[in-house]
Amino acid sequence: MAAHHAPTMAVPTDAQLIQAQADLWRHSLCYFTPMALRCAVQLGIPTAIHRLGGTASLSDLVAALSLPPSKTPYLSRIMRLLVTSGVMASHEEGVYSLLPLSYLLVDGISIDGEASQVAIVLAATSRHYLEAALGLSDWFKKDVAPPLPAPFEDVHGATILEESMALLDPESDKVIHEAVAAHDNMGIGTILRECHDLFKGLESLTDCCGGDGTTARAIVQAFPHIKCHVLDLPKVIERAPRGDGSVNYVAGDLFHSIPAAQAVMLKLVLHFWSDEDCINILSHCKKAIPSREAGGKLIIIDIVVDPSSSGQILETQLLMDVAMLVCTRGRQRDENDWRSIFTKAGFSDYKIVKKLGARGVIEVYP
Known part of the structure; x- marks a missing residue:
């Protein structure tokens, strides 16, 4: 039987290598986008913009959130990423408004019977979820009989939505249940x-x-x-x-x-x-x-x-x-x-x- 040989990839051009390097950086660092979103949620930025009439300048946000004025230039960098990733809008430099996505993260807003989707962000970006994902390669290497535990169970010895998770971390268990409810009812x-x-x-x-x-x-x-x-x-x-x-x-x-x-x-x-x-x-x-x-x-x-x-x-x-x-x-x-x-x-x-x-x-x- 003739051997099957995989086609040999041509050596990338300089332009392809430059683009590949940029793409590699983006794929390796894109987890900072959900981290910036988590930061915005925890600070209460979508709610602050809503309460300020739907549009807020950087200085408005710093004052409304009671942040140290010295953090203003750093906040602008977080907001710039959120605008670029489609979470917020900015039609004037240093002035921000909500998009439908960020509107879902305003406290006290009821949409189709369900309040804000903040819990989804907090659960998905939580330490427990991230640590479970970091354990993926170790999970793949383990040869265990079915039923296979999920990487989350493998890393934490607990199962989401079950009593074992409540025993491991009651506060995280509460957030996960809130996230599932928001996810289901929306x-x-x-x-x-x-x-x-x-x-x-x-x-x-x-x-x-x-x-x-x-x-x-x-x-x-x-x-x-x-x-x-x-x-x-x-x-x-x-x-x-x-x-x-x-x-x-x-x-x-x-x-x-x-x-x-x-x-x-x-x-x-x-x-x-x-x-x-x-x-x-x-x-x-x-x-x-x-x-x-x-x-x-x-x-x-x-x-x-x-x-x-x-x-x-x-x-x-x-x-x-x-x-x-x-x-x-x-x-x-x-x-x-x-x-x-x-x-x-x-x-x-x-x-x-x-x-x-x-x-x-x-x-x-x-």
């Missing part, structure tokens, strides 16, 4: 507007891992005739607000039993779990709903990795996939991956209703 208003027919005709719905019921309450407000159940772990349900009783809270575990309903919703849940776990979860979902003829279906809102997406959307999807690799036993899935676990869990058909940014809305039928 955008439900857009989904209700853009995918209105998704809920039309439904009489009942169970929101699995529905947390404090923010999503369920938004659905009931838009469709008052739908009887909504929220299923989550007992420790989550204990803290959930009972409100006006429009939502029924159920303490339980989606790996064991799911309250019967015409539809079951899994919003940003399955990417935390391995394919085997997802098939198990989906099998329990199938038991909880009636036949397709009786209107039974799953509503899955999750990332659908799409190589044909725009560059930034695809990069976001792949970054989220590596985040799952580092911190959980789950992953982000493309359409073929989704189809495979639906089929293995006994479902007959599905359709992708709509793609909204990095997420997809999928109807799955028994």
Whole structure:
């Protein structure tokens, strides 16, 4: 058999080498962008700009944040990076305003039922997440029997969202739970507007891992005739607000039993779990709903990795996939991956209703 030889790369030109060196610096140092974002969040810069009327000069910010005036030139360098990376806007030198991204980081602003997304920044840039990522090469070298622990578990001896994390660092555990809640609930208003027919005709719905019921309450407000159940772990349900009783809270575990309903919703849940776990979860979902003829279906809102997406959307999807690799036993899935676990869990058909940014809305039928 003839040997296969890899093509030999041509020696880069001077122009290519210069560009490659600049690209190498950028890839090696780009972690300073999320660090600058974390700094801005911790200082309260987006909130300060909002309270100053939406536009603020450097001196305005220094005064509003009670920073030493001597730090003014250093703050300008952080702001310059945030402007260049698309976090802030600046139409006049030394004067800054918010963009939609930074508006998400203003304290006290409610968007689609969910407050600011600050916790996502703080969790993703936390010491625990970064140390887990630093352990990736050691994790790859270890030959251990399945189920493989995530690098996060390997480094910290704890699992995010579980009691072991609360024991390791209660404050970080609190931030991670807040980040997951902000991540899950953001955008439900857009989904209700853009995918209105998704809920039309439904009489009942169970929101699995529905947390404090923010999503369920938004659905009931838009469709008052739908009887909504929220299923989550007992420790989550204990803290959930009972409100006006429009939502029924159920303490339980989606790996064991799911309250019967015409539809079951899994919003940003399955990417935390391995394919085997997802098939198990989906099998329990199938038991909880009636036949397709009786209107039974799953509503899955999750990332659908799409190589044909725009560059930034695809990069976001792949970054989220590596985040799952580092911190959980789950992953982000493309359409073929989704189809495979639906089929293995006994479902007959599905359709992708709509793609909204990095997420997809999928109807799955028994």
